[in-house]
Amino acid sequence: MDIVFKAINDPTRREILRFLTHGPQNAGTIAQQFNMSKPSISHHLDLLKQAQLVDFSKKGQFLVYTLNKSGFETIHTWFQPFTLFFELPKPKIRL
Amino acid sequence: MDIVFKAINDPTRREILRFLTHGPQNAGTIAQQFNMSKPSISHHLDLLKQAQLVDFSKKGQFLVYTLNKSGFETIHTWFQPFTLFFELPKPKIRL
């Protein structure tokens, strides 16, 4: 659980997640969006992977990253009691 | 925005937030829940305050902390696009 919160703490990683809502992307394509070295992005992707916020599959020489529902469910589960407390509009994620 | 994610990154701070769903609590009462020095808890409360996840008011010699909706709304707003993403129909087979 800790790893998910660690993962979304970094602004670059949050941008990567946002970028992936547009669909699956190669590591290189993701790296291009940021003024940052590839190893740094690779490190961020690794952390997002550990948090199960992204997943990847190998397509030839490319690694294609996608959003992974599991990590987001973890966040949702943590957040739920507070939405009840405040009666915030409920996130519509399907569990 | 960054400060909110920083705030919820720490497990002690997440426990404090959870504890406050039971209602307003004095700093001292909060500190008692944790095997940790008061200054450390005070520091965590300060960060939660900066993130607008908690608020406090002075009652005599006591500081009474409560949950603050603002910070949670920030999290909710950030989370929303991902809930929408996972509601979309499953990706179709590529032709």
Place this chain on the structure above:
DNA sequence: TTTATATTTAAATATTTGTTTAACTATTTA
């Protein structure tokens, strides 16, 4: 094969973070 491309892993480093002890401020009680 050899070379180029895509990406990760490793090593090094500066910055940030969480914790503690000690000192300080404010309020209550005797």
Place this chain on the structure above:
DNA sequence: TAAATAGTTAAACAAATATTTAAATATAAA
């Protein structure tokens, strides 16, 4: 007023983090 209580602020430091450059791995193209 003096002493006790509630809590914060300050200083110091070890541990964790994000970044970079350089080296390594794997696949594709020539």
